[in-house]
Amino acid sequence: MMKLLGSPASPFVRKARVMMIEAGIEDVPFAEVTASPLGGEESLNAANPLGKIPALTRDDGPTIYDSRVVTRFLDARYQAGLYPPTRVWETLTLEATADGMMDAAVNITYEKRHRPEDIWFAPWLDGQWAKIARSLDALERQWMSHLSGPLDMGQIAVACALAYLDLRHDDKGWRNGHPALADWFARFNARPSMVDTAP
Missing domain, CATH: 1.20.1050.10 (Glutathione S-transferase Yfyf (Class Pi); Chain A, domain 2)
Incomplete structure (x- = not known):
């Protein structure tokens, strides 16, 4: 199962979350993590070596990041049409x-x-x-x-x-x-x- 890692205050994370709502994507849970330029949560750093959010974890492949990659991937996977x-x-x-x-x-x-x-x-x-x-x-x-x-x-x-x-x-x-x-x-x-x- 995929999971979106992020913080609600991040505009990059919000972009992915808004996209998911607009696309009707309901099977990708959101998990709050702490990111910081001085070093964030180890769970985030393990998923994304850059320690940045959002990050999209997957069972069938490596974690996907940054926000533009995440939204493009979800758009293609769910055929949302947000990149016409x-x-x-x-x-x-x-x-x-x-x-x-x-x-x-x-x-x-x-x-x-x-x-x-x-x-x-x-x-x-x-x-x-x-x-x-x-x-x-x-x-x-x-x-x-x-x-x-x-x-x-x-x-x-x-x-x-x-x-x-x-x-x-x-x-x-x-x-x-x-x-x-x-x-x-x-x-x-x-x-x-x-x-x-x-x-």
């Missing part, structure tokens, strides 16, 4: 953009959580937020038609990235200057899959 062939490159690019936003946002969180404030590296923190800001601008400028189209993994990933900004970096006010994206997210965030996976 007619726009697969756009979907993958949008997902990569969202994952990059998550990476930058998690990096900021880790810097502030695991290092004393007097040694926070401000230029690095600013550089991480700049990646997010540029991505928000790009989403507002050129991705709204895709986001408003039929459901795919790009949309799920963007929604999870924006929700994580609300969770950890609400003081940044990402909605400022992005009215169309904010309106889209308000609608998407009301989906049962998002409500059920809210940390």
